[in-house]
């Protein structure tokens with residue numbers, strides 16, 4: 426593995442949008458492409474980290490050298506993350522986790538019958554929140570937030586509630602930001618409420634910038 430400023434650290438990264446099954450052939454998901462998480466995984470590996478990438482199905486090829494764990498649903502991602510949390514020095518949750526899943530998965534393909542169909546949804550666990558409440562000394566927790574309104578207020582609230590060291594927030598309504606794009610326009614939000622606004626960056630460059638912040642946060646703590 427390459428030598429670099431993340432040498433000796435294990436970085437756990439989640440990527441992609443979860444898929445929540447409705448029946449054997451259908452699911453609910455979101456527009457996450459996985460690009461941000463895969464960029465982070467590649468960048469962390471190139472800087473010497475041991476990388477665990479917990480990913481939903483995406484159209485991307487995982488970067489060589491990373492340990493890949495494949496999941497589909499939020500519940501599977503929750504289990505996979507909890508299984509590997511003890512190994513991690515840094516956790517970066519770039520995945521877009523569905524907040525709700527269908528309460529029941531129909532055993533057979535649902536038939537086209539009535540004019541309307543109601544799906545009952547049930548809340549998924551908040552993986553990052555569960556990591557935050559069990560945060561061990563020396564672990565750095567980084568979250569992402571895609572917002573369409575009140576970006577800063579929502580982001581500050583999330584950093585606090587989820588006990589994060591850093592939140593990368595982006596307004597997904599801006600052109601060039603967020604889901605599916607090759608670029609992002611991010612704001613870095615810290616636990617003290619301070620904010621750094623970054624310019625439009627491609628996702629690999631933003632990944633390296635986030636890793637620079639992780640190193641700075643870790644050196645301030647030690």
Ligand code: C5P
Pocket residue numbers: 499518519520521522523524549550551552553554567568569570571583
């Ligand atoms: O609360 P919100 O979904 O905006 O928070 C986004 C952050 O929380 C992301 O880092 C995402 O991966 C994480 N998250 C999670 N489990 C959920 C929902 C969000 O880990 N159920």
